[in-house]
Amino acid sequence: MTxxxxxxxxxxxxxxxxxxxxxxxxxxxxxxxxATHRITPMVDQMVVTGPTAPEWSEAVPGLVFVQDFQPxxxxxxxxxxxxxxLEHCLREKGxxxxxxxxxxxxxxxxxxxxxQLSTGRGNARAALVETxxxxxxxxxxxxxxxxxxxxxxxxxxxxxxxxxxxHVGAVKVRFQAEDEAFLNINTPEDIQRAEAVAALLERx
Numbered sequence: 001m002t003x004x005x006x007x008x009x010x011x012x013x014x015x016x017x018x019x020x021x022x023x024x025x026x027x028x029x030x031x032x033x034x035a036t037h038r039i040t041p042m043v044d045q046m047v048v049t050g051p052t053a054p055e056w057s058e059a060v061p062g063l064v065f066v067q068d069f070q071p072x073x074x075x076x077x078x079x080x081x082x083x084x085x086l087e088h089c090l091r092e093k094g095x096x097x098x099x100x101x102x103x104x105x106x107x108x109x110x111x112x113x114x115x116q117l118s119t120g121r122g123n124a125r126a127a128l129v130e131t132x133x134x135x136x137x138x139x140x141x142x143x144x145x146x147x148x149x150x151x152x153x154x155x156x157x158x159x160x161x162x163x164x165x166x167h168v169g170a171v172k173v174r175f176q177a178e179d180e181a182f183l184n185i186n187t188p189e190d191i192q193r194a195e196a197v198a199a200l201l202e203r204x
Contacts, residue, residue, distance in 0.1 A: 005043035049081030120173030
């Protein structure tokens with residue numbers, strides 16, 4: 001069974017002035033480097049999804065770019081990345097393979113993300129992270145056999161990841177972690193918050 005890591009990198013970074021979020025320097029390194037370094041021990045291979053191949057992807061050995069599914073050439077958010085990655089994984093690795101998804105702009109996700117999701121998934125075909133206060137749908141573990149089901153959802157206009165997850169019977173796995181562990185950097189304020197979190201972690 002192959003575990004494929006999927007980095008969602010299709011965000012436009014509009015609230016950050018249009019800057020590609022993966023390139024934002026944080027604690028001395030760009031977000032893409034932090035994300036790939038953190039997920040590498042959990043997976044066998046990695047793909048990055050988005051509308052176009054990011055230049056930094058060439059700096060990551062073995063990383064494969066998979067273009068988002070974009071009906072009529074229009075982006076549809078993470079659902080387009082999920083569908084494209086699942087179909088790629090199904091085609092290349094077969095229905096027994098798994099896809100672990102993370103957003104590229106999350107510097108603190110747990111190092112045991114896969115282990116907890118895998119255990120919590122049980123016999124379900126997918127699992128999403130849930131913290132005390134909210135669902136974290138971009139952090140998930142999906143059976144690649146779900147690719148046809150996800151394509152059906154997208155064709156029906158179900159584009160929210162939580163709606164797709166509900167459709168395929170995904171379970172929610174409760175993580176005993178602060179929401180900061182799943183912080184996404186979308187605004188300048190988020191960068192400040194992330195820097196504060198990093199400072200606390202360095203002191204602890």
